[in-house]
Amino acid sequence: MIDMLRPGVMIGNRYEIERYLAEGGMQYVFVARDTYTDRKVALKTPKNKSAEKRFQRSAIVSAKVNHPNVAKTLDYLVFEERQFLVEELINGLDMRAALLNDSAFIDPYLAAKVFHHLAKGVAAAHHVGVVHRDLKPTNIMVVGDYSLTEIKVTDFGIAKMAAEEMVAAVEGGEESLTTSQTAVGALPYMAPEAIETPRSVGTSADIWSLGAMMYHLLTGDYPFGQGLNAVPKIINAVQPLPPAFLLSNPQFAPLAVELIQIARECMSKDPRNRPTADQLVDKFSNLCYSVAVRARGTVESFLYNAYGYISSEGGRVFFHKECVYGTLPKVGESVLFSCYDGGGAPRALPVVKLR
Amino acid sequence: MLIDYRYEFGDDVFFGGMGQVLNCNDLVLERPVAIKFMPGDVNRRRMNDEISALFKMRSKNVVQVYDVLEFKGEVGIVMEYISGNDLFHIHTAPVSSSEYIKLLWQIASGIADIHEVRIIHRDIKPNNMKIDPEGLVKIFDFGLSRDAVDGAATLGFVGTHGFAAPELYGYSVRFTPAIDTYAFGATALYIGARDLPNELTVHPPLPLLLNYFQRLAWPLTQDVAETLLSCLNPDPLLRPAMSYVRDVLAKHLLQGRHRALVVYNSKPSFLDASNRSVLLDLPNLGSVEITYDDFDFVVTATSGQVFVNNRAVYVGFKLPGACVVALGGTEHGARRRYITFDLSHPEIVL
Numbered sequence: 001m002i003d004m005l006r007p008g009v010m011i012g013n014r015y016e017i018e019r020y021l022a023e024g025g026m027q028y029v030f031v032a033r034d035t036y037t038d039r040k041v042a043l044k045t046p047k048n049k050s051a052e053k054r055f056q057r058s059a060i061v062s063a064k065v066n067h068p069n070v071a072k073t074l075d076y077l078v079f080e081e082r083q084f085l086v087e088e089l090i091n092g093l094d095m096r097a098a099l100l101n102d103s104a105f106i107d108p109y110l111a112a113k114v115f116h117h118l119a120k121g122v123a124a125a126h127h128v129g130v131v132h133r134d135l136k137p138t139n140i141m142v143v144g145d146y147s148l149t150e151i152k153v154t155d156f157g158i159a160k161m162a163a164e165e166m167v168a169a170v171e172g173g174e175e176s177l178t179t180s181q182t183a184v185g186a187l188p189y190m191a192p193e194a195i196e197t198p199r200s201v202g203t204s205a206d207i208w209s210l211g212a213m214m215y216h217l218l219t220g221d222y223p224f225g226q227g228l229n230a231v232p233k234i235i236n237a238v239q240p241l242p243p244a245f246l247l248s249n250p251q252f253a254p255l256a257v258e259l260i261q262i263a264r265e266c267m268s269k270d271p272r273n274r275p276t277a278d279q280l281v282d283k284f285s286n287l288c289y290s291v292a293v294r295a296r297g298t299v300e301s302f303l304y305n306a307y308g309y310i311s312s313e314g315g316r317v318f319f320h321k322e323c324v325y326g327t328l329p330k331v332g333e334s335v336l337f338s339c340y341d342g343g344g345a346p347r348a349l350p351v352v353k354l355r
Numbered sequence: 356m357l358i359d360y361r362y363e364f365g366d367d368v369f370f371g372g373m374g375q376v377l378n379c380n381d382l383v384l385e386r387p388v389a390i391k392f393m394p395g396d397v398n399r400r401r402m403n404d405e406i407s408a409l410f411k412m413r414s415k416n417v418v419q420v421y422d423v424l425e426f427k428g429e430v431g432i433v434m435e436y437i438s439g440n441d442l443f444h445i446h447t448a449p450v451s452s453s454e455y456i457k458l459l460w461q462i463a464s465g466i467a468d469i470h471e472v473r474i475i476h477r478d479i480k481p482n483n484m485k486i487d488p489e490g491l492v493k494i495f496d497f498g499l500s501r502d503a504v505d506g507a508a509t510l511g512f513v514g515t516h517g518f519a520a521p522e523l524y525g526y527s528v529r530f531t532p533a534i535d536t537y538a539f540g541a542t543a544l545y546i547g548a549r550d551l552p553n554e555l556t557v558h559p560p561l562p563l564l565l566n567y568f569q570r571l572a573w574p575l576t577q578d579v580a581e582t583l584l585s586c587l588n589p590d591p592l593l594r595p596a597m598s599y600v601r602d603v604l605a606k607h608l609l610q611g612r613h614r615a616l617v618v619y620n621s622k623p624s625f626l627d628a629s630n631r632s633v634l635l636d637l638p639n640l641g642s643v644e645i646t647y648d649d650f651d652f653v654v655t656a657t658s659g660q661v662f663v664n665n666r667a668v669y670v671g672f673k674l675p676g677a678c679v680v681a682l683g684g685t686e687h688g689a690r691r692r693y694i695t696f697d698l699s700h701p702e703i704v705l
Contacts, residue, residue: 036422037410037420037422039410059384060384060385060386063384063385063386066419066435066487066489068415068705069704072419074422075421075422076383088413109699113702116702116704117704120704120705124489127488250618250621251616251618251695251697253623254616254623281704284704285701285702285703286701288612288613288699288701289699289701290676290677290698291702292676320679322695338676338677340678341664341675342664342665342666342675343662343665343666344665346664347675347677348677349677349697
């Protein structure tokens with residue numbers, strides 16, 4: 001950690017550091033208070049020499065994108081020879097921590113919502129000529145736990161620097177591809193051309209990444225696996241076979257089929273065969289999905305191999321095994337669910353087992 | 356001319372004065388910004404509560420504020436610059452009732468967000484709203500400078516004729532959120548009719564002689580037309596909250612776009628605007644007809660014993676978002692039949 005960035009330190013006579021928040025491959029993130037406007041902001045500062053070189057450029061790139069599904073760039077400054085990017089503070093978690101930590105996957109309704117919003121944010125970036133290049137769950141912020149009150153893409157600018165590190169990793173061959181911290185996290189979602197010809201990737205590389213993330217969130221599996229073994233599969237765009245639970249339940253299969261179909265189109269080997277971000281937005285805005293809030297609870301009972309009750313802060317909720325997406329949870333296990341009015345007890349749908 | 360060492364303005368002359376807005380280029384982040392100037396002293400680092408609330412507000416439909424600065428004795432609020440025409444301009448005019456409702460819904464959402472953080476805009480009118488390149492309505496130009504001295508009360512008329520509520524024509528005026536509601540109503544009428552009726556252009560404005568919202572080029576449903584009309588009620592206490600107006604409009608955005616996934620014996624089928632009705636009939640036990648009315652899935656006929664999520668149904672019963680319809684009472688055991696209904700609709704994402 002950098003000594004000068006302790007809580008209480010004033011940056012540029014204006015931003016007072018409150019606490020360390022997180023770090024990525026390229027930068028540290030702090031929570032600070034803007035003493036001029038009295039609002040909390042995210043303060044990002046480069047982590048190493050290669051990040052320093054492009055930091056202002058990256059701030060300028062991210063400042064171009066203006067959309068509710070993209071984190072807003074507020075300011076850029078240099079203080080005591082250190083660069084800072086000031087960004088809107090998002091009170092949430094990155095998508096991996098928010099959606100893939102407590103559960104292996106999410107139900108199709110939630111997945112549709114996530115990717116509708118992401119497609120919107122990415123489309124806004126593509127409209128102003130900005131390609132993200134490094135879309136992965138840790139570059140997406142989610143507010144409101146599984147209820148998803150806000151979904152925002154971050155690090156549009158930083159991604160260009162990360163991309164350069166990835167070019168170095170890709171051109172350095174297999175060894176550096178699996179040792180570069182940045183490349184390891186991005187690899188499962190990287191388009192074939194980002195590996196084969198990393199210097200010339202366009203907007204359609206972002207579309208591939210959206211498709212790969214959607215597959216992961218819906219099924220719990222990386223579409224092409226992880227690490228080196230993934231590379232040949234990605235390059236040949238070997239389409240994964242979704243797990244059986246995706247299509248076995250008539251309650252969820254219709255939407256799951258539509259989503260898997262979209263993910264496959266996004267993961268077309270030839271970039272020209274992938275939908276544009278605008279076409280993706282169009283597809284998602286015509287999908288029907290429920291946006292009900294999610295709650296957490298514990299399975300209290302399960303009777304006659306058919307139905308049971310979930311206990312939660314909001315009370316006791318009825319569930320039927322046909323309302324479960326994925327593995328049937330056992331008594332005592334945690335679940336995520338939405339609930340609807342009912343006699344005796346409200347009724348849950350969908351129900352997803354938590355880890 | 357360079358403002359605050361980073362904002363470049365094309366002209367070297369700064370006039371200052373109330374509410375002047377300069378379009379500048381931020382040389383640091385290389386993006387256009389709009390700076391609104393007003394009297395004040397930013398060096399004291401103590402802005403009035405209203406400006407501070409504006410900085411903390413997050414709304415998709417209100418212009419984003421980036422920064423605050425002081426220049427030649429005035430406070431400047433640095434905001435995102437929105438290119439394109441404002442809503443007064445004919446090029447932004449909606450061409451269908453669904454476009455009209457979506458536009459009004461965005462405006463109502465923005466004003467509701469403003470009211471939620473206890474700010475009153477004070478100058479709602481079509482000229483103070485733009486559609487950004489992504490299709491989002493952005494409200495700007497808050498009447499902030501007007502209460503810098505004496506809080507929420509002011510002397511004499513302020514506002515824009517045609518959009519100002521009748522109570523603003525009094526001698527001593529207290530601002531309430533209802534003045535924004537009135538201005539929203541006038542804005543909605545202008546955007547729909549491209550003109551204001553005579554009742555609104557006299558000073559002070561008079562009650563409307565008829566519901567002009569029912570005479571627009573496209574038909575509005577009665578509840579939308581009445582809700583919009585109620586915004587122009589001469590009595591501020593009888594105008595609806597903007598959050599209510601927003602919700603009425605939001606409901607109509609989804610008119611005819613809901614879908615029910617119906618699963619019986621593991622076979623899925625759908626009810627929607629193209630297939631509105633289903634009759635579930637288990638002879639001698641129970642029968643129910645469920646119909647989609649463009650907003651809800653409603654029981655339109657029933658006989659025998661029929662339960663939805665364990666509740667007995669009646670004609671007019673609206674299905675909850677996820678439910679099981681049971682035909683036959685519990686005493687019939689295995690002879691009962693269950694059909695599940697899962698309701699959903701497209702999400703409107705801006």
